[in-house]
Amino acid sequence: xxxxxxxxxxxxxEILAWLHPDREAAGVIYVQLRQDLAKxxxxxHCNDPEGLTDxxxxxxxxxxxxLRETYEGDPRLFFYGVQRNLxxxxxxxxxxxxSLEDCDLPTxxxxxxxxxxxxxxxxxxxLQKLSPEKRELILNYYAKEKQAKIEHRTEMARQLGTTVxxxxxxxxxxxxxxxxxxxRCLNRMAQRK
Amino acid sequence: xxxxxxxxxTLRQFLLGNVDQEARERLESLFIxxxxxxxxxxxxxxxxIDDYLDGSLTSEEKQSFIQQYADTPVQKRKLRxxxxxxxWATAQGEEPAPPPEPARASFWSRVRDILLPKPAIAIPIxxxxxxxxxxxxIWLNSRMEPRDSQLAMQEEIVQLNVPSNLSKVPAxxxxxxxxxxxxxxxxxxxxxxxxxxxxxAELRLLWIQEQYPRYTAxxxxxxxxxxxxxxxxxxxxxxKSIRFRLPDSWLTRGEYLxxxxxxxxxxxxxxxxxxxxxxxx
Numbered sequence: 168x169x170x171x172x173x174x175x176x177x178x179x180x181e182i183l184a185w186l187h188p189d190r191e192a193a194g195v196i197y198v199q200l201r202q203d204l205a206k207x208x209x210x211x212h213c214n215d216p217e218g219l220t221d222x223x224x225x226x227x228x229x230x231x232x233x234l235r236e237t238y239e240g241d242p243r244l245f246f247y248g249v250q251r252n253l254x255x256x257x258x259x260x261x262x263x264x265x266s267l268e269d270c271d272l273p274t275x276x277x278x279x280x281x282x283x284x285x286x287x288x289x290x291x292x293x294l295q296k297l298s299p300e301k302r303e304l305i306l307n308y309y310a311k312e313k314q315a316k317i318e319h320r321t322e323m324a325r326q327l328g329t330t331v332x333x334x335x336x337x338x339x340x341x342x343x344x345x346x347x348x349x350x351r352c353l354n355r356m357a358q359r360k
Numbered sequence: 361x362x363x364x365x366x367x368x369x370t371l372r373q374f375l376l377g378n379v380d381q382e383a384r385e386r387l388e389s390l391f392i393x394x395x396x397x398x399x400x401x402x403x404x405x406x407x408x409i410d411d412y413l414d415g416s417l418t419s420e421e422k423q424s425f426i427q428q429y430a431d432t433p434v435q436k437r438k439l440r441x442x443x444x445x446x447x448w449a450t451a452q453g454e455e456p457a458p459p460p461e462p463a464r465a466s467f468w469s470r471v472r473d474i475l476l477p478k479p480a481i482a483i484p485i486x487x488x489x490x491x492x493x494x495x496x497x498i499w500l501n502s503r504m505e506p507r508d509s510q511l512a513m514q515e516e517i518v519q520l521n522v523p524s525n526l527s528k529v530p531a532x533x534x535x536x537x538x539x540x541x542x543x544x545x546x547x548x549x550x551x552x553x554x555x556x557x558x559x560x561a562e563l564r565l566l567w568i569q570e571q572y573p574r575y576t577a578x579x580x581x582x583x584x585x586x587x588x589x590x591x592x593x594x595x596x597x598x599x600k601s602i603r604f605r606l607p608d609s610w611l612t613r614g615e616y617l618x619x620x621x622x623x624x625x626x627x628x629x630x631x632x633x634x635x636x637x638x639x640x641x
Contacts, residue, residue, distance in 0.1 A: 204392075207392075212428075212431075243392045244392065247389055282440075287444065290444050294448070305449055309446060310449075335403045335407070339406050340634070342406060342442075346438070346445070349441050353441075
């Protein structure tokens with residue numbers, strides 16, 4: 168999609184400077200903000216979360232010069248406000264009922280089988296990039312099911328000298344890193360085909 | 361979370377799209393601006409996905425989940441990736457446990473073993489007792505030495521990081537700036553090269569979360585039990601980074617993990633970030 172010519176070229180730098188005076192920290196906040204906005208669009212059933220996130224930044228870019236002088240408060244809340252307007256504008260797709268079988272692990276479709284092999288290969292490749300301690304943490308965290316799972320994780324947290332909540336967040340970060348690695352690996356494999 | 365912590369059930373209903381508009385906007389605002397809330401919500405989302413994959417959701421929850429998380433090809437792919445990780449973890453858990461390592465003989469049983477008379481050799485009881493006492497002294501000394509050196513190292517690290525010493529900048533001191541692991545790509549690795557002339561190395565950890573009155577850093581060498589804790593650290597004047605120093609004798613070649621935790625005024629642990637680096641001597 169061609170860039171909107173009404174957006175000043177220096178607006179990205181202005182947005183970064185508005186998010187944080189340190190450019191490196193601003194870059195980190197920018198990346199996270201994009202991810203968060205895309206996630207919120209997804210939660211609100213919006214088509215094309217990435218495209219809509221671009222629209223949020225486009226709209227903010229047109230006003231950022233004045234905003235830096237006049238806006239008070241966390242700049243991220245302004246982005247969220249723009250997002251809220253976009254969500255209202257976007258039409259909600261009527262969801263068709265999805266067959267539960269459609270979401271189960273695939274069985275006979277050859278294309279999906281191939282992808283399952285690729286997934287396994289990428290999983291093992293990405294697991295190798297984790298330290299043994301982190302692999303162990305994930306293994307232990309998912310060791311039990313249902314009620315035993317809760318008691319097991321409470322005990323795990325106690326042994327690690329932390330809270331269940333901190334343990335949960337730590338495992339979330341590990342899983343997120345692993346999932347991102349697997350996605351990148353699958354994308355690379357798909358490009359090679 | 362800055363506001364009253366959303367209960368687990370509220371977060372679950374939010375993630376399933378079953379809260380009113382006011383609650384939705386409140387939680388979404390927190391998600392965007394409060395890093396602790398953000399991670400709590402994302403961890404709750406991961407738990408929800410796990411419960412779906414386990415078949416633990418009610419039929420109504422399952423329907424809501426599918427509409428939220430299994431609607432597009434991209435979402436379904438993410439679910440399959442999550443399922444493959446869980447399946448791997450479950451499969452590993454079902455493998456027969458490795459045989460337990462033989463229990464390490466207790467101190468008293470080893471003394472007993474030293475003192476037991478050999479069947480073929482008659483040793484006077486006094487000589488046996490003398491051997492036992494000498495063995496005991498040697499064993500105790502070997503246990504004390506690593507602990508003493510560890511205490512000495514910890515004390516040295518504390519001294520290196522008192523504010524008056526941190527303000528001095530030794531010549532040729534290697535320094536490494538690290539970004540938190542949550543913001544880095546998985547493939548890059550920061551490397552510290554120790555200087556033979558310096559004796560110490562400095563790490564500067566970029567901090568983009570909310571500010572705390574003090575911080576604690578735990579540095580671990582990957583693949584070993586070696587770790588050190590540096591407490592009572594403070595952010596630089598700009599609040600964007602936290603510095604600390606380590607003796608290069610402790611930083612042997614290898615990979616390291618740093619966990620930096622903000623400590624609130626009442627001593628509770630707040631947000632933490634992880635950093636990774638390697639050392640090349």
